[in-house]
Amino acid sequence: MKVSKEWLNEWIPVDVSIDELSEKITRGGIEVDEVIDYTEGIKNLVVGYVESVEEHPEADRLKVCRVNTGEETSQIVCGAPNVRADSYVIVSKVGGRLPGGIKIKRAKLRGQVSEGMICSLEELGIPEDYVPKEYQDGIFIFNRDQNIGTDALSALYLDDQVMDFDLTPNRKDALSMAGAAYETRALFGGEVSRPGSPLTEHADNGDGAFSIKNEDADAVPYYGARLVKNVEIKPAPVWMQIRLIKAGIRPINNVVDISNYVLLEFGQPLHMFDRDKIGSDGIVTRFASQDEKMTTLDGKERSLMDSDIVITNGREPIALAGVMGGAFSEVTESTTNVLIESALFNPVSIRKTSNRLNLRSEASARFEKGVSHEFVPEALDRAAYLLEKYAGGRVIGGVVSDGELDLEDSEITVTAEFINSRLGMELSVAEIAESLSRLGLEAKTDGGSLSISVPSRRDDLKIREDITEEVARIYGYDALPSSLPEYSVITPGKLTDEQKKVRIIRHQLEALGLSQAINYALTSREKSKQFTDRTEGLELLMPMSEDHAVLRNSMIPHLIDNAVYNANRQQKDVQLYELGRVFVSRGEGNQPEEIEMLGGILTGEMNRTDWLGASVPADFYAAKGIADSLFEKLGLADNISYRQTEGYEEMHPGRTADIHLGGEKIGFAGELHPKFAEDNDLNRTAVFEINIDRLLDVKNGIIVYEQLSKYPTITRDVALIVERSVTADELIQTVRTAASKYLEDVFVFDVYEGDNVAEGMKSLALRLTYLNKEQTLTDEEIEAVHTPVLKALEENGAEIR
Structure with a gap:
């Protein structure tokens, strides 16, 4: 809401600078986001x-x-x-x-x-x-x-400054000059002077008669209208046009501008119909029929739902209540007779209709929060008077309406003790009543109790705590006493186990040269199906674009976009990671499952040293090495295993492995399929994705340190001929199972396929390290342990070279 100081002074004179005014309003609870000074630089x-x-x-x-x-x-x-x-x-x-x-x-x-x-x-x-x-x-x-x-x-009425209110949803009362004036009165004192409407009602000669009927009181509790004849469509007065401009509304003509002007004055949206185009002598309000059609002012045909409220001529809709008027009944240059609408509509229905059709307006923003009953008839009279004065119109008859306006004040009872106990103050009943009276709230006192009458313009005040907040706000937050909290038990602040592990992960990745990327959680329908076995994503009802229509199922597609973006700008060597969430749909009506994931991408060369001509290619082993370093840092390396997979069509079928924690799959690592990489203008590229939630769930317990052994290790190398399909991990697990004791480590140090090796076979060399931490191993002890290992390898199909 943009509030002009020049216009505000017409409601309540305030003889302070714009800086002091905006500062005090901000301290009072309504943040002034910006002050626009139209005199600056002129x-x-x-x-x-x-x-x-x-x-x-x-x-x-x-x-x-x-x-x-x-x-x-x-x-x-x-x-x-x-x-x-x-x-x-x-x-x-x-x-x-x-x-x-x-x-x-x-x-x-x-x-x-x-x-x-x-x-x-x-x-x-x-x-x-x-x-x-x-x-x-x-x-x-x-x-x-x-x-x-x-x-x-x-x-031009531009010798002025305008405050831009950044309102919280509960402060709908400040969406008008009336609300801004009452707020100013509360902070600075004085009296609010509402604009008068001394209109002249002329007798109806019979040709302007019309009726109002509300078919559903829940949809439309009250609907009022006035008829103004013989209006002349022309530009509004300059002062009115400029005030609308300062409020962020473009002037159109005097009739439309008057409806917008009154909306800004009282926060009550109005609608102007061309009386001669309505098509009947009666207005009927109701809920729309399912799939009923109407064309709105923007020229679009709308398909309605039975939760939408429509204004009809008894047969067909002429306006979408509280949201937008209909095309055939709008005011044009040829309009001479105007029917003014001022009504109450069901806020929930207006909000649903506005959101579903993506039609946001000054009117819908107010109707969906609920308008003040007391301003409904006042705004109607005000608009009729301004049409009479600035459009040459004749107001015919009185207000025609259906429904009831609840103009009775609500009442809240509270005690001074209740307020003081929550504010930590010692305000008297008189001080509390005086603070409330500045807000226009009448308070009757009875000993230490106050009965507060709350007008409809402040129907956001419903409970005692609301009154307490208003007292604090008007009395001044700066006046609230400060005190140190009392501690009976003092506990030190510290990171949770999960927070510590996340910091370890970030530090390790960045130490290895990866930079953090942050992407939208929204992606396209096509990309939501990549790098996952889930074929359906959670779609938005009203996406910003097709590229942001579905919640992501994988971190990798966006990281590929990041790598492509960098490669297109001559940055060929890219190493990125992202920590974020993926969303697993659980069916319509159910909340999705949110899983914290880690994604990474490596393309180009890593750790390049130009003066040595050395670098590490971004391949499967680079991705696996980074993942292994994380597992090592988290103390989970012994529980991790890799299994070759062909489950991702975007990944290289021979250079991709699923990552398992115990027996559970928690992610994958591998190289992009050459065709997929080429389609994205990338060279050899490796990626990895890991379920961080599963890693954080593992509790390591107490770390036990062992003294370094003073005895030497003994190594044995074993060269094996195995089928090409046999993985190194299978052989390593066979060795670990067969070695009853003393085995300290086992790893692959050579793989060979070619001459002197049969077709479909490969030569694979393992290095086994043995250690006795209590004494030096003898050859006999080594043989006793190593022989069962060789036998187990042979029994599993390996040939010892």
């Missing part, structure tokens, strides 16, 4: 009168104007297509300044002297989207006579 801006306009002799699109600025008449060259003689305009004189640091100097344009500049609203800092259509391609022209030479900012 100098020597006056109202000018264009006496004559002639074509520029050397340029088709330029005109030479004689402009009276009060003290003198100057020649100004102007390129605006709408400049004309006998008009009042905005002139920046020589020596003047405009926003953006623009200095106005005497100049020659195609041989003609130009002493100043005739300005458009955009050149004064008004965003183009807010400028009235008639002035968007040219200069601003006043629609009434002005005093020549006077300050143009004052004439």
Whole structure:
């Protein structure tokens, strides 16, 4: 909500600077997000009168104007297509300044002297989207006579600053000038002066009669309307247009502008119908029929649901209640008779309709929070009066309505003891009542108890705690006493086991040269099916785009996008990791399962040392090595195993392995399929993905340290001929099972396929390390342990070379 100080002063005079005003309002609980100063950077801006306009002799699109600025008449060259003689305009004189640091100097344009500049609203800092259509391609022209030479900012009501309120959802009362005025009164004192509506009701001669019927009181508790005849569609007064512009609304014409103006005054949305286009003498409100059709003001045909509220002429919808009007009943240049709507609608229904159709407006934003009952009839009268005054209309008859307005104040009872106990203060009943009265809340006291009457404009106040908050807010948060907490048991702050492990993971990955990436959790439908066996993802109802339509099932697709992005910018060596969540759909109506995952990608060369000409390729072993280092740091290396897999069509079938913790699969590591990598303009690329939740679930317990052995180790190398399909891990597990004791380590140090090895076979060499921590091993002891190992390998199909 943008609140103009000039407009606010009309409701309640506040003789303080904008800085003090905004600071106190912020301290009172409504954050002023920004202050827009329309005077900043402007100098020597006056109202000018264009006496004559002639074509520029050397340029088709330029005109030479004689402009009276009060003290003198100057020649100004102007390129605006709408400049004309006998008009009042905005002139920046020589020596003047405009926003953006623009200095106005005497100049020659195609041989003609130009002493100043005739300005458009955009050149004064008004965003183009807010400028009235008639002035968007040219200069601003006043629609009434002005005093020549006077300050143009004052004439334009731009000698002003505007506060942009960043409101929390519960403060709907501040979505209007009335609410801003009552808030200012509470903080600074004074009295709020509501604008009057001294309209004249004319007798109905019979041809304007109409009726209202609400078919469902839950959908529309109250619907009121007034008829105004013989209106003239024309621009609204300049002061009204500029106030709308400062509030972030583009002026259209006097009828539409009046409805928007009253909305900003009271927070009560109105709708203006062309009475002659409604198509009947009665308005009927109801819930829409399922799949009922209507065309809204934006020209789109909408398919409605039975939860949408519609305004009808008794047969078909003419407006989507609280959201948008219908196309055939809108006010146009030919409109002469206007029907003004002011109503209450079911907030939940309005919110659902607005969200489903993605139609957000100033009206729906207020209706979905619930409007104040007390302003419904007042806004209706105000709009009728303004149409009478600024559109030449005649108000016919009184208000025609159906339903009831609950204008009774609600009541909350609270004690001073209750408030003081929660604020830590010692306020008297009188002080509490005085603070509440500044908010416009009447409080009746009875001893230490207060009965507070709450008007509908503050129906966000429902319980005693709400009253306590209001007292603290108005009395001043700065006045709340401070005290140190009392500790009976002091516990040191520390990281949880999970937080420690996550820090270990991050530190280890970054120590190995990987950089962290952060991506959206949303991806495309196609990418949600990659690198996973899940074929369905959790889709959004209203995605931002097709690329962000589904919650991700894997971390890898986005990391590939990151690598491609870098490669396209000549960064060929990329090592990235990401910690985040994937989302497993559990069916419609159920919350998805969220799993914390670690993803990584390696492409190009790693650990490159140019002066040595050395580097490590981004292959399966690089990805596996990084994963192994993490498991080692977490103390889980002994429980990890790898098993070759072909379960991912995006991965290389011979260079991909599932990672198992115990007997459970927790991820995979491997190289991208060459075709998939080529399609993404990548060279040889390795990736890995690990379920971090499963790693964090493993509790290591107490770490037990062992003294380093003072006895030597003994190694034995074994060369085996095995089938090509046999994995090194299978052989290692066979060795570990067969070695009853003394086996300290076993690893592969050579793999060979080629000459002197049969087709379909491979030679694989293992190095076994034995150690007795209590004494030096003898050859006899080694043979006693090593012989069963060789026998077990042979029994499992291996041939000892």
